[in-house]
Amino acid sequence: MILNFFNKNFYIYLFFVFLIFISDRFSKIYVINESVKNFDNFILKSAYLNIRLIWNDGIAFGLFSFDNKILYNLLSLLILIIILAIIYMIIKGNGFRRFSLTLILGGALGNFYDRVFYKAVPDFIDFHVNNFHWFIFNVADIFISTGVIFMIMIEIIESKNEKK
């Protein structure tokens, strides 16, 4: 099965992962450079969308934000294990499941890169309606969320098919 994967669609999925990773890197570098240039984290302010740079050294929704280096490294190690598990699932999986896992892998690698090199993940997309703000996220988070939604949809459809 593994050899089959490497022969057939390996380069297509690798290209997808690379494309997601590069688009995420490009957006992050652009926002960081703009904030450094203007001496301000606020890059764009509009009625529904703000571009504002913040650094998250924890996981989703700012949880597990540690000052302790050992705990931070442990968390990073756990994320690396999850990434390796996703790679294994991509090799093992097929069809649309493989595609959604590729989306998750591209985003996960983008965030993991920042975790290793900057010791925090830069977030900058802030959607809001008046004073109600959604969690600030980045381009990698968009791909991870899309992939996860697809995965949940696959699981729900499969469970319905099993019922029938």
Added chain:
Amino acid sequence: MKKNKYKIILILIMYSFLQGCGTVKDAFSSPKKNSTDEFLVEKKSPLVMPPNFDELPLPKSDQVEEDQKIENSGSLEALINNSSRSQDSTIQESGSSNQSIENSIIDKIKSN
């Protein structure tokens, strides 16, 4: 069915670890972290009177004493003399200052 439920829970746990989104609170509270520590600021010591403060002379105490002596003596002539003397001294002072200014201006014109 149960297997699928566990899978969805597993996917959501995995999702929470892979995501890097931060809270809005972080965006608004970050500048506060960089503020100075109030406990590092030293308190100023209270004001203290200098030593031998009572022995220091009062400003223009001699002039006041002289005026008081004249007033106490009560003679009109002494008062008039005193006032004329003080007027002369002020005129002389102003005259000398005017002359010095004139001289400095003339010197500057000559130098140019």
